[in-house]
Amino acid sequence: MLNRRNFIKAVAGTTIAVPSILSANESVKKDIKFDEIADVIIVGSGVSAHICAAYLAKNKVDVLMIEKMDRMGGNSVLSQQDFAVLNSDLQIKAGIKDSEELFLNDLNKAGAGYNHLEHSLRIIRNSNEAYEFAKSCGVKYADKLKFLGGHSVARSVETIGGGGACIKALHEFFLANRGRFKNETKSDEIIQDENGKVIGISVRENYRFNRNLANDDRENLSGVKKNYKARLAVVFATGGFSRDVEFRSIVNPRLRLAKSPSSLGQTSGALKQMLKIGAIPTQLALSRFSFGIPTEDLIYGIMVDVNAKRFLNEDGDRQGLSNKILAHMEKLNTTSYPTIIFDSTGFANSHDPNRMQSFIIAGKMKKFDTLDELANHFKLNKDELLKSMQTYEDGIKNNKDEFKKDLSKIKNSSMSKAPFYAMTAAPGLSYTPGGVYADINMRVLHISNYEPIKGLYAVGEATGGVHGQARLTSCSIPDCMTSGIACAKDILKGV
Numbered sequence: 001m002l003n004r005r006n007f008i009k010a011v012a013g014t015t016i017a018v019p020s021i022l023s024a025n026e027s028v029k030k031d032i033k034f035d036e037i038a039d040v041i042i043v044g045s046g047v048s049a050h051i052c053a054a055y056l057a058k059n060k061v062d063v064l065m066i067e068k069m070d071r072m073g074g075n076s077v078l079s080q081q082d083f084a085v086l087n088s089d090l091q092i093k094a095g096i097k098d099s100e101e102l103f104l105n106d107l108n109k110a111g112a113g114y115n116h117l118e119h120s121l122r123i124i125r126n127s128n129e130a131y132e133f134a135k136s137c138g139v140k141y142a143d144k145l146k147f148l149g150g151h152s153v154a155r156s157v158e159t160i161g162g163g164g165a166c167i168k169a170l171h172e173f174f175l176a177n178r179g180r181f182k183n184e185t186k187s188d189e190i191i192q193d194e195n196g197k198v199i200g201i202s203v204r205e206n207y208r209f210n211r212n213l214a215n216d217d218r219e220n221l222s223g224v225k226k227n228y229k230a231r232l233a234v235v236f237a238t239g240g241f242s243r244d245v246e247f248r249s250i251v252n253p254r255l256r257l258a259k260s261p262s263s264l265g266q267t268s269g270a271l272k273q274m275l276k277i278g279a280i281p282t283q284l285a286l287s288r289f290s291f292g293i294p295t296e297d298l299i300y301g302i303m304v305d306v307n308a309k310r311f312l313n314e315d316g317d318r319q320g321l322s323n324k325i326l327a328h329m330e331k332l333n334t335t336s337y338p339t340i341i342f343d344s345t346g347f348a349n350s351h352d353p354n355r356m357q358s359f360i361i362a363g364k365m366k367k368f369d370t371l372d373e374l375a376n377h378f379k380l381n382k383d384e385l386l387k388s389m390q391t392y393e394d395g396i397k398n399n400k401d402e403f404k405k406d407l408s409k410i411k412n413s414s415m416s417k418a419p420f421y422a423m424t425a426a427p428g429l430s431y432t433p434g435g436v437y438a439d440i441n442m443r444v445l446h447i448s449n450y451e452p453i454k455g456l457y458a459v460g461e462a463t464g465g466v467h468g469q470a471r472l473t474s475c476s477i478p479d480c481m482t483s484g485i486a487c488a489k490d491i492l493k494g495v
Helices: 004-010 047-058 074-078 089-094 100-111 117-136 162-176 245-251 253-257 269-276 295-300 318-332 344-349 353-362 371-377 382-398 476-492
Strands: 036-043 063-067 141-146 156-159 180-183 185-192 198-205 224-236 288-290 302-304 339-342 366-368 420-424 428-431 443-445 452-458
Touching: 036 047, 036 198, 047 063, 047 117, 047 162, 047 476, 063 185, 074 162, 089 141, 100 117, 117 476, 156 162, 162 180, 185 224, 185 269, 198 452, 224 269, 224 476, 245 253, 253 318, 288 318, 295 318, 295 344, 302 382, 339 344, 344 353, 344 420, 353 420, 366 371, 371 382, 371 420, 452 476
Parallel strands: 036 063, 036 224, 063 180, 224 452
Antiparallel strands: 141 156, 185 198, 198 224, 288 428, 302 339, 339 420, 366 420, 443 452
16 A cells, blocks of 8 residues: 555546555556546446445545446346346245255256356355345345246346436445446447556547447447546456347357347457457357247247248247247348247237236237238238148147147147237347356456466456356346455455
């Protein structure tokens, strides 16, 4: 620690007020003038960024959080934020017996062996600590547990108000603890000293994201260049790259055809900055898809392609169905998504008809009194559509489906009773499991020697290899929160 007078001498020429922590032996890259300085700079403003920032700020660390978009929160504010927690107060209250072994088995099953064990255990063992810390910051959770798909027991808590409320509470806590925040500030380059330690970032203030550009990271030149210095660490909490069609099509050509419901800012720019200085790219070709409706309800309808022909067994999970849809589109050389169709019986058989009705109100799904209306709306050949529907209904009557759907699951179903309900079957790339590899302290490792790149951390979706082939439902939030806290704790070791 330096006293105030020595500190002012050390940082003469910068424009920042006196922060709380300073190393006595600072070395900086030659010819770099820093316009701003902080103990820790966090790039991104989603839940992993905010939980890390809140933990550091609570421990009197001077934190500057920057966000390239004009609003904070990234994908986190779009999330429902169900949160899988081991041995939470709600599990104990309900008398639910859970264990590391049960939770790990669920994660391993979803990850299919692609998930790194040490990170699975990090999520499991620290989930309750993260949950309690979030509550201490003002995040509210409902007094009930959810038993969600893929979990052996009920262990998921519900965030009241979803992602928007969570980010708001964490941000207020962060600011109340003297945290600093700048939006429309884009990180362009990581700055290292002569020894390779990360000591800051080059940014553009007053940056304006341009959604009309083919590649905003490369083409957008807006903003004023500044250099920010981090005395302790730079943390990348920048999420994934699901909106970067160009990049995702290179790492996995099939992803070219997927839509994405993610925040517009989910590009690969931050990932490339870390790769440029030697970070290890991990599982970039993997994907996690979402659908407009619960995939368990698709069994009650049919899916037809641009030629009005059925092409798959609709009974499947979103990963399997999405990959089959994209593969079929590639085979037909089309960019037109298939159409999901229910008749009135199939619609009524769904797990939650009221929820299905809400999709109609929201415009996701449309109701048609006649098949002519449906065919015209989706530009489908009516004769081919009638043929597909009749073949399917004949299969139901004969208990034999051409795509081997288990028809015993849909007794009393049909495909001919008006009104009809339909929607576009567009797989949404909602999450990219790939990123840079970090150890359990969230230190980014260098590809040449697998040692930490000093001063560089990554948390949340910016990291890769955590979830494997498929992320288990409600496990994004415990990953984001436990990684943010693990990162903060490791940084605090150097204080």
